[in-house]
Amino acid sequence: MEKIFRQIPLYRFLMVCNEENSDKRILDCGAGGDCPPLSLFSKYGYQTTGIEFDEEQLKRAQKFGDSHGQCLGIQLGDMRTLPFPDEHFGNVYSYNSIFHMKKVDIEKSILEMKRVLKSNGLMFVNFLSTDDFRCGEGPCVGDNEYEQMDDVPVIHSYFTHSEADRYFEDMKILYKEVRILERVYEGELIRQGFIDYIVRK
């Protein structure tokens, strides 16, 4: 029985890619961790490539790939300077990852994702919103940008509902979803805020 990947919004992206794009080359920016969603795309016949900034997260993803007999093509790298030529991928995404940088670096990364995406290619990217319960927590280092403790200090950048639209002004927004998710996490009810985009170049 196939595993359900916890990155639920990527099921919509996969559906759109399947329905609207014959190009099966896909890039994940922030591809590491113990449940790498490239595995899902691989099962659907995609030729996968991933970039991961953190060595530990890269190892976790490689361990997952090994134990599932999948070669996901994830390598160490920085999404602000993607080591791929222009218009190389039919599909590019970054899930729950890009907001772990300052907004100046988010912008660089989105420009890079757009650069390596083919014309008419599809892109998913999501942001934290200012609805999130952690927005405002920790030392402020910019415009709704905070240094917050996860296991180590990590930047979290938060966006108002329309703030990120400008990144996609030269693209076509197919889906934009503003989500406020309340859920029980480690015994506590938490409130998370996200804004997900699916766009076409």
Place this chain on the structure above:
Amino acid sequence: MEKIFRQIPLYRFLMVCNEENSDKRILDCGAGGDCPPLSLFSKYGYQTTGIEFDEEQLKRAQKFGDSHGQCLGIQLGDMRTLPFPDEHFGNVYSYNSIFHMKKVDIEKSILEMKRVLKSNGLMFVNFLSTDDFRCGEGPCVGDNEYEQMDDVPVIHSYFTHSEADRYFEDMKILYKEVRILERVYEGELIRQGFIDYIVRK
């Protein structure tokens, strides 16, 4: 290759059912249509039952089941009076369906869904929110309840963000997601509003 079902929020419900419930008996209230999500649950080993009010929608679901070699167990019925004993199902859901009734009938239906759900069982139900672009359209027949034209006149009931919480006061809310989805539909950008609940009895 497995089809991706367009009812994306049900992937989270399926994940939670898989992870938190060994009972594989599931009921869909409003189970008809040309892409019945019970098919997804069936693929994951669930013993499926469905109730559908509309004969045409029932036929579409049966046609889908036939062409996919699946017996989904969908029958004509009314979710306000479910023809099942108390505590019969481990999992019950209603997706994009319950809001096509007046609120008095929605309440009856939720009481019925709770009645047929086992203790500790899991339930998914979603509502239209007042953020939806159609809220306010057509003749008002109650409290944010409108008769609107789809192919035929259909009731649509809309909820404020916390209004439906009271249905689940005797249950545990595991996930509550308020979603505002903008998407291109038949060439137009539309704005849909939903509130999804996953609760445990």
